Amino acid sequence: MDTNGRVGAVDPFIELDGVEKVFEVRRKTGFMRRERHRVRAVDSISFAVARGEMVGYIGPNGAGKSTTIKMLTGILTPSAGRLRVAGIEPSRERTRLAHRIGVVFGQRTTLWWDLPLIDSYRLMHRMYRIPDARYRENLDRLVELLELGSLLDVPVRQLSLGQRMRGDIVAALLHDPEVLYLDEPTIGLDVVSKAKVREFLRQLNAERATTVLLTTHDLQDIEQLCSRVMVIDHGRLVYDGALAGLHESGESERTLVVDLARELPPIDAPPPARVVRVEGPRQWLAFPASESAAGLVARIAAEYPLVDLSVREPDIEAVIAKMLHGDSHGKEVGRPVP
Amino acid sequence: MLVEGVRAYGLIAGMWLRAGMTYRASFAATLVGNLVMTGLDFVAILLMFSQVDSLGGWSLPEVALLYGLSVTSFGIADLVLGSMDVLGARMRDGSFDTLLVRPAPVLAQVGADRFAPRRLGRIVQGAVVLGWALVSVDVDWSVPKVLLVPVMVVSGAAIFSAVFVAGAAFQIFAQDAAEVQNAFTYGGTTLLQYPPSVFGKDLVRGATFLVPLAFVNWVPVCHLLGRPYPVGLPPWVSFASPLVAVACCVPAGLAWRAALRAYRSTGS
Known part of the structure; x- marks a missing residue:
């Protein structure tokens, strides 16, 4: 399937080479006067993530984390550089890429607020054209792992934040994506929900070899899940390596x-x-x-x-x-x- | 691509219908409300004719013909793509992002967003007035003239759709400018409910050449009624509405694609 993405032993499933994103910002400086200036949200970032890796992508607010994720999912078009996910250029072939990726935005749900949880999954089933048998199997497995069985007929607006997050994760995985992007998956969750989500992600990565890229503010997410951490600051990649090394270099x-x-x-x-x-x-x-x-x-x-x-x-x-x-x-x- | 779009549209519109049914009373009330609200426009025209015999030289059935065509065409476009005004809200709260990671054309997803059958109210009301106008108006009907009626409705819907899509593209570039779009869509349909002769030449020129809304009804209706069009045009343009519709849809589609590439998302 993916022959052109394979280089030697490693399989660079996600590849960024000198990727930049520049925003032009207009600021009001007076009556009818505006000043334009360019903001480099992502500044020449290069990295590769192999199939099956679980990577934490961290950095202060406004460092460029979300901008990177949005370029990887095809939401934003890079200003410069080369970017490939599963051999696909995301912003050009967004629809084709969509079948192969799963995205969870921690702070905005993709579930249907007024409808029972199961209805959102049925929509995914049809929109992604998931074969019936696979859909059933995936749904059963995910619902059991994330303990949502009793909530499938409950309207999404009645779910707690933790339940909704787990519901969103199921929705993102029904079509067997090869890579899962999680933007702040544990934000606002209680300890029990956090533990459930983490345990699930660990299993997903171990059993299905799903590549996972997550942004977080919670160091425990990284400690418990990610063998590799990338730190971004002011749009630049300032660290890429094991978490232990980050502690060392930060003497935390x-x-x-x-x-x-x-x-x-x-x-x-x-x-x-x-x-x-x-x-x-x-x-x-x-x-x-x-x-x-x-x-x-x-x-x-x-x-x-x-x-x-x-x-x-x-x-x-x-x-x-x-x-x-x-x-x-x-x-x-x-x-x-x- | 088109098939995919229609399919996605159906799926999402179906979800909104079901979601809307969870509030049955509100569902019924808005449907009736929409029928009444849009109907008030025609009541205004009736009130005028209770005082005068003609408007800009046009009789009541003739104005009703303009009204019926404008409202029906616009109603179809509004039913299909009228959700473009929630696009601004979606961009502000960042939920537009979630549409971009789905394997379905974004335009179909945006069009189907907040799909509500209450928008049928406008079409029903426009069609009723159109029906009455067609039997009351004094036209020497021939086969081409009869055929021109459905062609007008479909072309008109396509022209309004193009304006909706171009407006949506502009909203993405300008980071929410729903009011600019509304000026051309809702403003446009109101404009077309009156004869061109009541407006200034410049406005009629603008609606003919700049944003060619005149081809929704003004130009072809002038042909039906055997009236001269206020702005000089060659006679064959009476049947040019489908061409104008295509000429509007193509650049609107291109603008939409360019807008998606230029989309900036929110900060988080």
Whole structure:
């Protein structure tokens, strides 16, 4: 099927070479006066994703993540560069590409608000011309995996955010796409829903070898799902590699929050762990994200009257900010929310 | 491509119909409301004729003929593509993006968006007036003249459709300008409900040569009634409406394709 996309052993299912997207922005500068200037949302990005890879695509707001995804799906036409998905140029052959990709926009549903969930799936069945047997099989499997069986006859407007997200994921996968794009798939979901979505994506990738590209603000999404991370900032690809490497280059830290039985002076922690904040009996300790918390916890538990504890992951912005600016003290990492 | 478009249109329109049926009372009320609202335009014309015997030299059945043709043609175009005005809202909230990742022509998806049978109200009302006008008007009917009637309705619908599509393309370029489009579509159909002789020469010229709405009814109806057209035109143009329709649809289609390539989406 896809012979021209194959190069040697690797199969660059998604290929970008020097891709740019320039927007012309007109800004009002006075009465009837407008100033035009060009904004380079994506600036000469090149990467390749092999079939079956699961890649996290992260970066601060406005970095160009969504713009890249929109070019990959054919929504936007690149201003320059070469872009291929499954050997297809997305913006030129959007309809042909649509049969081979699945897209989930975390913040906008493609389901029919006033109709039962199953009706949206029936539309996909016919619009994508999915063979009946395959449709039945896929629907049964997806509905079971995402635990939507009892909700198929419920109008979409009555579903919770988490249920709707799972419903959207099913809709995006009924036609067996080879690649799934997820734009903030866990945004606004509760812990249980997040876990369900992640577990499902892991299975999908393992069993069906579906290529997955996801953008997220949640570092745990990346940690639990992606072997590879790409970081984009100001339209440029600034990191492409394993998540561990990102932590290293960002020297990111996790935070251990401990509640002691009473107010005590700062805990004498073994370096590089250190106390960064004390508030009554509660103390915050920062330690490298690459190290296990177990040793530190054991030591504190042995020497201090420990009542409760929690570990906070560094947030993605902080990790990226550190990596970009080499600024390890500018922003408090994993700042706990009171 | 065309078959795909019609098929996708049917699928999506069907979904909207079903969604609309979940609010039955509202469904019925809007259907009746639409029939009454669009009918008020003709009531306005009737009121005028209660005071005068002719409008710009045209009798009531003659004006009714213009009205019936304009409203029926426009009604068909509005039924098929009238959702173009929600395009702006779709672009603002970013949901237009979701249409672009489907394996169906975007124009069909946009046309079928918010499909509502209440738009049938306009066609029904226009057809009733047209029917009355055809039997009341004083025309020396011949075979070509009889054939000209359905040709006018279909060509007129195509010309209005082209205006809808061109307007939609403009909305994408201009990032929402539904009002500009409405000026040409809803404004156009209102214009055509009155004889060309009541308008200034420049307006008639604009509606003939610039946005050739005159070919929906003015030009062919002048031929039917044996009236001179206010702007000098060769006689054969009385039958040129289908050609004009094609000449409108082609550039409108090209503009739509260009607009999709230039689409900028929202920030997120």
